[in-house]
Amino acid sequence: MTRKIGIIGMGNVGAACAHYIVACGFADDLVLIDENEQKVQADALDFEDAMANLPYHTNITINDYHQLDDADVVISSVGHIKLLGGDHPNRFAELKPTGSDVANVAQKLKQTAFNGVLIVISNPNDVMTSLYQELTGLPKAQVIGTGTLLDGARMKRAVGKAFAVDPRSVTGYNLGEHGNSQFTAWSTVKVMDQPVADLAQQNGLDLAQINEDVRMGGFTVFNGKGYTNYGVSTAAVRLALAVINDAHSELPVSNYRSEYGVYLSYPAIIGRGGVLKQLQLDLPQDELDKLQASADYIKKNLQ
């Protein structure tokens, strides 16, 4: 009965999610929540000042958790990205303050009747997704982190640029933590139907450099403008649409993998129930090792 999306945390990321949704008419009802009442009121009013010039109408309500009772999707974009800077940037710098916010949000969410899919953008992503699942008590399949859906888009951007090919025509995955221990699973990456490793060798291209570019992509954007928002919000909204459309799309997202005992990014089939099915990749040993190391790193920090 019509599409309802909630966004919790109206910083640069949450606002960009809302803008994309409002501009394209993806939701009928949009619930915006932020501790900064003035900010969320200002954004809602600003969106309403756009309505007369937009093709689609969206009903916006603010700061009312009970509006989430019948939401299809809730996106959590609470965070403290300003802590990301410094000489050794690491999304774990946000761990304590964002963890505290997430605990607070999860408690309020638990008091609603919300039973849709919770999409987590908050960082460190895998830890926050895990925390949300635990604290809300929602089934694991219904709590998903955007994870390396963004890192994969960065990899596709970099590989696409190297070969003058549309990023959408590059296939393959980034796996593990959405953070410093993530990696491109080069064994899975193809462009022009060729393993990118082969093509890179033929063209004298350094994949390690591309991987580093991908890993550091967020920091480059962060250093340029003090935050990142368009890449990650686009990933989150794409994920939300896969849920709402019940599209059964294959997407690399942070989902709970029992063999590792943690949330980490690994491709899954996404539909109205959240994670409908988990893939089983045939990875070479070195990538399995990297994935294990990434899982260990997440697990250590989760504790």
Add this chain to the structure above:
Amino acid sequence: MTRKIGIIGMGNVGAACAHYIVACGFADDLVLIDENEQKVQADALDFEDAMANLPYHTNITINDYHQLDDADVVISSVGHIKLLGGDHPNRFAELKPTGSDVANVAQKLKQTAFNGVLIVISNPNDVMTSLYQELTGLPKAQVIGTGTLLDGARMKRAVGKAFAVDPRSVTGYNLGEHGNSQFTAWSTVKVMDQPVADLAQQNGLDLAQINEDVRMGGFTVFNGKGYTNYGVSTAAVRLALAVINDAHSELPVSNYRSEYGVYLSYPAIIGRGGVLKQLQLDLPQDELDKLQASADYIKKNLQ
């Protein structure tokens, strides 16, 4: 041959224009320009990190004025909105620094072969639109300010809310300066096919209050988040599409009216050539007086 849009000034407004355009695939080529090289690079990279997850592809180039040679539309969103605050907010606080930026941009634009439509968001809007026209030497019809297209959207939002009606179903105009002297021409405003003045009287609604709400709308948003961007960028992109589609849409925008000898907001027919035709409203004397006062205020500040 394909759609090309330039955006000069990648602050919150320019970035929101770019986001809307990229998210909806409205342009094939997008040229982003900003004095802050790091910021525009960061935004471009952030948009490219979204491409793998978007339905449409947009080619982005940065800080190259000669890419504007064959642009259909250039949007100027340079500005210094931070100066807007204070006890007596007035868009003219931006006059000097933004005027200096605009002079600089206009000079560079003049050195290109650009012969499309220049859409000005920069404030004070009517003065900056006038300045651009003068300095670029582009025909008056090809230089347009977003003007009260935004104020009108705010009026429609406020009237729509008062009567529980879609803002798109409210007709009528805000006229004059996009600033403190602008006003809702209530004689032109209808909702549910009734003059809103009659309906307001029947319902005990205070139109002066709505007008004040509209006039102060931007400041409310500004106070809540330190800038306004979604309303105005949506207006600018709608205007850009009217140009590119050659839609012949009637829109209230800042255009040069010879009877007042200044740029001010007044409805016009907008198409590929910019302002194709100017309307001639039948306004009552009190509204004509307000419009004259607004024109005088702009003229004074232009000098």
Add this chain to the structure above:
Amino acid sequence: MTRKIGIIGMGNVGAACAHYIVACGFADDLVLIDENEQKVQADALDFEDAMANLPYHTNITINDYHQLDDADVVISSVGHIKLLGGDHPNRFAELKPTGSDVANVAQKLKQTAFNGVLIVISNPNDVMTSLYQELTGLPKAQVIGTGTLLDGARMKRAVGKAFAVDPRSVTGYNLGEHGNSQFTAWSTVKVMDQPVADLAQQNGLDLAQINEDVRMGGFTVFNGKGYTNYGVSTAAVRLALAVINDAHSELPVSNYRSEYGVYLSYPAIIGRGGVLKQLQLDLPQDELDKLQASADYIKKNLQ
């Protein structure tokens, strides 16, 4: 919980509605129903053959009325347009066969739990809308005919062309029967903020000719291709979106007017509950007479 639309009658009109919805991703679940099992299977398969190349995913089911239990909107496009031809074209030629189809569909719809908004395209439109309301027992507010939303679009096309203005920038209504007795309420029509009657006089334009063009518009298209589908399906989908978005849009549609005791086209405010509010126009006597005549004609044929 996600958007669900049903379409009953997969002729040229129903198929064009479905195409628009699928192409733009307006629905998550689409239920297609037609007595011709082969035809509806073929269309569903053809749409599914488009899915890999479309940005949005839509889940299509066919010929299962119980899928309509939780639909937001059901569109009825059953009809026998082939009967429309001849020397004196009249939508009432379809009355008997389409009436029989509508009775059949209404009965099946009544056996479902459907409690959304039923949008009727079938002709003669006002009679079929009335019939559906009576036979399904749905509240009058939830059964709406597309009525003169199409005739109004034709009027806006014709007036827009005459004055070189975007049809979306023409305001005003066509009223009464969606059929030969419909008329443009010229007293309501404005373009460039001028009453079109004044402008027409100034420009030597014959409004009666435009009215005739509007009234005959459907027949012109019909004669050229044996059916009409794009104009009317666009009107129906716009109406469906106003319902689903709960947009509170003002649209001229066939709705039950108690003062006339029949369904006829007259502007109303449309939202999730269907007709949320009915307008009260200030029409001159000659237009009131035409409306009464149109109402009488519908009433006579309803019996």
Add this chain to the structure above:
Amino acid sequence: MTRKIGIIGMGNVGAACAHYIVACGFADDLVLIDENEQKVQADALDFEDAMANLPYHTNITINDYHQLDDADVVISSVGHIKLLGGDHPNRFAELKPTGSDVANVAQKLKQTAFNGVLIVISNPNDVMTSLYQELTGLPKAQVIGTGTLLDGARMKRAVGKAFAVDPRSVTGYNLGEHGNSQFTAWSTVKVMDQPVADLAQQNGLDLAQINEDVRMGGFTVFNGKGYTNYGVSTAAVRLALAVINDAHSELPVSNYRSEYGVYLSYPAIIGRGGVLKQLQLDLPQDELDKLQASADYIKKNLQ
């Protein structure tokens, strides 16, 4: 300078292309051409009757080849699909009458200044694409057939359905003739990152059956409604957007392969110049044999 698309042949396929383009606002100028003047006039008028209810404006002109002088893309959808029926359906049944139409269109196109990309839907596709290239004298890179972009979408639909996965999440190609000798190159097809051949074996799925379903998909739709249009028009418009956006997308389309000396479907990188680059797949011998046979079949019929 703005997007201009021409469509030649306004049967069910051309009309569906036009509908998709108009409904989504993909073009600013749309040129519709058909020998049946009444039909193309009726469609144009029908689209114009939709404009008042659509978010985007499109300027439509009809039957004027010189409007194609500066078109970005021209789509040829002339054809005689009614000849497709019978006990042994074969797209070559259309060869003579469509070939004659194509010769006629190509001659007229040659007299214009058109220098964009010509997208051919007409069947038998590879032969007609070849014919167009030869007769217009356009560079081979600028004449492309939709080819197995449709067959591939059908394969993705069938494989997606078998594994409950979004067709967009299935990768791989159909190659060769867009006709009876086309085949799914199973060696290239993956779903859930597994070779589909392995998964099929594990799940007792008969790939030969899926291939037959794909090959016969068009005929199933044809038998159900007398034509096919949504799948193929969506493929054509996707291809047109890849050109206009200069997206550098990898798509399997009919393009001239010098090693086979004919046009046949094989993936290529598509952008503003048409075919920007041709892929080189590593196919197993049995698929190479099938491709050779398909090429031989096309070559024989071309003569």
